[in-house]
Amino acid sequence: MTFSKDKNILKIQKIELEALKEVKEIATANDIHFFLRGGSVMGAVKYQGFVPWDDDTDIAVPRKDYSRLITLLSSEWSDKYWMASYLNGDEIHSYFPRVLLKPTYQDKLGLKSNNHLGFTIIDILPLDGVPASSFGRFFFKYEVMFFRLLGAVHTANYKDTISQHKGMRKKIISLLNKLHVEKMYSQNWTYDVLDKIYSSRMGNQSKWIGTITGSSFDKEIFPSEIWGRGTFLPFEDTTFRVPARWDDYLKQIYGENYALEVPRVKKTHQLK
Incomplete structure (x- = not known):
């Protein structure tokens, strides 16, 4: 199927x-490696670049390198881009950092903001170890979900954040928002708690790893060999690292028929 890309x-x-x-x-330059994640892996595999209708990019960074990369990107590293992080005091309303366009560059390009901070283009997620047993992973998932829900209550009225939640999670967030539970704690407190949970196994050679801070929760947890050291695939005019067993990775997240299915076209490149 051929797509005509939106300009x-x-x-x-x-x-x-x-x-x-x-x-x-x-x-x-700093001996740090990262993987493409989610739809960006799909794009590399199926289109040797971006998914034709996709306008966002995610990367996953092993925890041992994650903190170093965040430190490097917290300084002045680009004429056109900057990184927002709750650790730097930015009101990002997200545990993981995001790369955004600098306002002057965004204005020059004539792009409307896609969130309250401006125009986000890359999400940076840590790749963390998780419990080895299925029992441990079950409780790990719900511990993470609990604190993510508490954090999300603080942004229940932000269109660009609440829209990331679906189904029962969205209903629970709305209920907690009506009960004003967020007055009992700060959003950054929940992020600090999550940071300790996520990074608690960073020193171990975990048999299971993943980006559970991502949108798909436990679907993003895999045996470590799925990620491995990764493999490089063509992506537009360059190459990027993807999970070593990218087929298994994509099947778990998008289903057995990911190579044949074409999801509905989405347009998220500006706020209405």
Whole structure:
């Protein structure tokens, strides 16, 4: 099936590719490696680049490198991009950091904001160890879910954050918001708690690892060999690292028929 790309999406994808290359250059210079994640892996496998209708990019960074990369990107590292993080005092309303366009560059490109901080183009997620037993992973999942829900209550009225939640989670967040439970704690407190949970196994050679801070929760947890050291696949005019067993990775997240199915086209490149 052939797609006619939206001109705005083409513009955004060009910007994202440029930012990814800048991040890759910094990472490589500091002996840090990262993986493409989620839909970006799908794009590398099926289209040797961006998914035609996709306008966001995610990367996953092993915890041992994650903190170093965040420190590097917290300084002035680009003329066009900057990184927002709750650890730097930014009101990002997200545990994981995000790379955004600098306001002057965003204005020059004529792009409307896609969240309350401006224009996000890359999400940076840690790749963490999780319990080895199925019993341990079960409780790990719900411990994480509990604190993520508590954190989300603080942003229940933000369109660009609440829209990331679906089904029962969205209903629970709305209920907790009506009960005003967020007055009992700060959002950053929940992020600090989650940081301790996520990073608690960073020193171990975990048999199971994943990006459970991502949108798919436990679907993003895999045996460590699925990620492995990764493999490089063509992506537009360059290459990026993806999970070593990318087929198993994509089947778990998107289903057995991911290679044949074409999801509905989404447009998220600007706020209405």
